[in-house]
Amino acid sequence: MQNRIITFIERLQQVTTLDQLQALVVGLSGLYQIEHFVYHSVNSAGEPYAALTYSVDWVDHYLDRDFGRIDPVVLGCYQRFHPVDWKQLDWSGKAAKSFMFEASDAGVGNQGYSIPIRGPNGQFALFTANHTCSDDDWVKFTDEHVQDLILIAHYLNQKALEIERGTDKLAYQNLSPRELDALTLIGMGKSRGHAAESLSISEHTLRVYIESARFKLGAANTTHAVALAMASGKIIV
């Protein structure tokens, strides 16, 4: 069934707004005869965006309760590269279990398959197929369509980034090489004094870099600056 992915790409090419992207994802549901598809993304500024077929109530509830911090799908995929079947995830833990029940009540199917996608500047997105069926049927579906799903995830994210870039108004500040060096060393656990020594500069100069980086990142303190720089992929410790 090569035509479905082609159909999808043809439809995708017509898309120019986030609303249309939402409609496209809803259309996927019909195309593949799968109950739910979810694309959701968190960009470097921490602004979330989603195009999905779940009920509005469930989405509101999810955001309201900040379920992103306990959802095993999100937590599990964040550290993975390869697509993951929900059965492989860690659903033990009280929070995860009660989350699962709530999700189930809200119409989320028992089977899921999620693909993590990452863009520049620490952007992270998930593309999920969700359905209600037996384990065997689900394995059959996923085995048959992994490649389609990977490509759809890729193209969806590409389009989402494309649309967002148009509307992206935050003049994002680039950190200078020295600022990055300083943040990296501090993030590796060195004190200002030691970090300065490593860079062969005075402790004061290092402090200037940290302060400047903090200012550019809008961080409240050094720890925050390191966390923001890491989250946006600017530094790796």
Added chain:
Amino acid sequence: MQNRIITFIERLQQVTTLDQLQALVVGLSGLYQIEHFVYHSVNSAGEPYAALTYSVDWVDHYLDRDFGRIDPVVLGCYQRFHPVDWKQLDWSGKAAKSFMFEASDAGVGNQGYSIPIRGPNGQFALFTANHTCSDDDWVKFTDEHVQDLILIAHYLNQKALEIERGTDKLAYQNLSPRELDALTLIGMGKSRGHAAESLSISEHTLRVYIESARFKLGAANTTHAVALAMASGKIIV
């Protein structure tokens, strides 16, 4: 020609070492009748790895001269998500031009198409197809095989990460819920006092969590602890 990607995946499944991955990439060259394929990756520890068909001399020269810092392909792809034809990149600039001449002398073809791929913890990889031909022929090839190339890039990176993960020995310490809460709030830029307030505990108690987390993570200070917890996906700020 759906069979080629299937052939590739079949071959990939036999791969268990980095040497075999190298051989697989060389094989791609024959499979698609393209002069060069390059997969190269930089993991979170900053260790590079590459599987490619360029000459050893060129690779050595490239590494020796630290061309990764001026190569327009690397620089351009680092800020992009979508695959990019080399013609779209910025080849102006003295350094880029002389790099291009050197590459050309070393047997690198005039046409290129590169796909950026990103994994967890800031891992970044590039998959490139390189050939010598006319612009028209190249557009024809890329148009026809984008999907194959995207999938190959994805699977190559998946395999590379899989092989690498086998060799990673990071000791896994579990942080308690309160420790995670504390680290998360601190990572979001709160001071100890405010974080304690948010958790409705005394500032002292919060301090104990941070210290305990620091100890478990083997971190030198709070900033380091937050950085380590983020890098290992334990917290999301």
Added chain:
DNA sequence: TTTCAACTCCCCCAAAATAGCGAGGGAGGA
């Protein structure tokens, strides 16, 4: 040419974090 951003260095002092010593109650496993 001017301008601007990045890089480098110095002072002082208040605020915050770290390091050391404690304590006790509750939940769960050996």
Added chain:
DNA sequence: TCCTCCCTCGCTATTTTGGGGGAGTTGAAA
């Protein structure tokens, strides 16, 4: 039962950071 881990709280002294002043060089872009 005992032991261990988690959660909670207090005190004091020392070290590290943060915020406020400055000032000079270099190199690239406008």
